[in-house]
Amino acid sequence: MSSSERTELRDFCPTVYGPVRSRRHGLSLGINLGDAEKKACTWSCVYCQCGFGHRVGEISGLRIPARHEVLKGVREALKAHPDLDSVTMAGNTEPTSHPEFAEIVQDVLDLRRQTAGKWTFNVLSNGSELDPGNTALIAACDSLDEVWIKLDCAEEDLFRRLNRPIARIGGIHQHLVRIRLLQAPRIQTLLWGAEERPNLASWTEGNRKALLAAYKQVAPVQIFITTIQREPAMSGLLPVPATELEEFGEQVRAAGFNVKIFADDTRHF
Numbered sequence: 001m002s003s004s005e006r007t008e009l010r011d012f013c014p015t016v017y018g019p020v021r022s023r024r025h026g027l028s029l030g031i032n033l034g035d036a037e038k039k040a041c042t043w044s045c046v047y048c049q050c051g052f053g054h055r056v057g058e059i060s061g062l063r064i065p066a067r068h069e070v071l072k073g074v075r076e077a078l079k080a081h082p083d084l085d086s087v088t089m090a091g092n093t094e095p096t097s098h099p100e101f102a103e104i105v106q107d108v109l110d111l112r113r114q115t116a117g118k119w120t121f122n123v124l125s126n127g128s129e130l131d132p133g134n135t136a137l138i139a140a141c142d143s144l145d146e147v148w149i150k151l152d153c154a155e156e157d158l159f160r161r162l163n164r165p166i167a168r169i170g171g172i173h174q175h176l177v178r179i180r181l182l183q184a185p186r187i188q189t190l191l192w193g194a195e196e197r198p199n200l201a202s203w204t205e206g207n208r209k210a211l212l213a214a215y216k217q218v219a220p221v222q223i224f225i226t227t228i229q230r231e232p233a234m235s236g237l238l239p240v241p242a243t244e245l246e247e248f249g250e251q252v253r254a255a256g257f258n259v260k261i262f263a264d265d266t267r268h269f
């Protein structure tokens, strides 16, 4: 790993954080189901804003929050911020890797009902734990308002080199099969260029074509297309210019999808 590839902890990420103002999810309270002090994920995306961290398939050795701690933190945050638009499970890990993910989802849904909350309850996931045999996990995801699954690289080589999943995840075909286990998947696609290291760019004609084909296979109810907005794990990655991202968005729209583009035109390649 070169010196440009960061392995150190980027930020401390508490179990309940924010709320943060998100263009995609409004005023959103975050829940991190990982170790607050250690980024650990089943993928290790080159653009991850938490740094490369640890690429792991199990949570052993990590200090993940207990179910009751999550509920307590959310309950307290709701008292302080009654005007939330959403509560989103995201952070420095893959949220569905938490062994009590399904129970935590139910706890928070119960809390929303008890407090007559109007916020949506969502997850940002890479989908790595979706498995036909794990019906509780799939049911928990389907009980959420919005399940956003990552699909950045639809070409096999790019998926393995740039999303960098652990071995048991397999390739892009398995990823698409997992997404299709959900009743109403939403797709989040982040695209980037890399001027000086073109082999690290996901913004290629081949990947755009492959993404369109993949969207057709998965049939998501909504697609958000974004670009790099925070410092990536690997240096040299750059946002895609807004006009180009919009052009791709038009192609996706023309194919019949509900798509929104979130560009950053302050800097790009």
Ligand code: SF4
Pocket (backbone or CB within 6 Å): 041, 042, 043, 044, 045, 047, 048, 049, 050, 091, 092, 093, 094, 125, 126, 150
């Ligand atoms: S899936 Fe998310 S948390 Fe995991 S490495 Fe990729 S961007 Fe980071």
